[in-house]
Amino acid sequence: MSDAIASCLLLIGVLALFCWDRYCLYVARSELAALQRAARRDPLTGLANRAGLADAWTQLAPVRPWVVVVDLDGFKPVNDNHGHAAGDIVLTAVAHRLRTVHGVAARLGGDEFAALVCDPDPTAAARQLAAAIAAPVRLPSGAVASVTASIGLAPASPAGLAAALADADAAMYRAKTTRTGIAVFDPRRDDHATADTRPTVRVRDLAPAVGVGR
Structure with a gap:
């Protein structure tokens, strides 16, 4: 027993x-x-980060999404006048509005965002996004902060995400310098070399993460 x-x-x-x-x-x-x-999420906004955007590109590449780059205008005065905590609130609000796109949104860094848009009319989607971003954000102090966006769009590139982002970034730079708000990449008008003369071209930092041809 x-x-x-x-x-x-x-x-x-x-x-x-x-x-x-x-x-x-x-x-x-x-x-x-x-x-x-x-590791694939932006800790402030909860959007995808660079690595997350690269993963989304791999999944969505067969449907050839449009690539959108969004750069905020008027964001620096928010930080200067209301403090960085207020700036974070504005960035979070913009991220929430970016989630309305039919696709995947990401924060590239600072006040620059990107999205892979699966929409039959990406230009109309960009206009709606610009209007949403321009809506005022009420801060805890009671003050109201407002920013607008310069938006560049580019079709999916056979060379990969980094190339499409560079195209969208060049279009965004034209939208910013001409104050049109939105621009679609045109190889006859958008010069990558001109866009690259800006002090910081953040989408170029994506190249090591996404590679070419992914």
């Missing part, structure tokens, strides 16, 4: 150890998955 009890206890111990190992493995995998998801 004692041998049978000992065998049962041993079996229970082995099963308990096995279950514990499986539980630890499950927890480790869950934590790893959470870290991987976090």
Whole structure:
């Protein structure tokens, strides 16, 4: 009888150890998955970051989404006049409005955003987005902050996401300099070299993350 009890206890111990190992493995995998998801999200806005945008491009490339680059106008005065906390509130509000696009939105850094838009009329979608971004944001102090957007659009490029982002960025620069608000990439009018003379061309930082031809 004692041998049978000992065998049962041993079996229970082995099963308990096995279950514990499986539980630890499950927890480790869950934590790893959470870290991987976090690594593809912008911590302030919750939008995709550069890596997340690259993942979305890989998934959406077969449907050839339009690539949109959004740069905020009037954001620096918000920081200067109301503080960086207010600036973060405005960025979060803009991110919320970007989530209305039919596609995937991302924050590239600072006050520059991007989106992969799966819309039959991307220009109309960009106009709606510009109007949404221009809506005032009420701050906790009671003050109202307003920004507008310069938006560049480009069709999916066979050369990959980095190339399409560069096209959209060049169009955005034309929209900003001509104060038209929105511009569609035109290789006859948009000069990448001219756009690259800006102090910071943030979409170029994406090249190591997304590569060419993905």
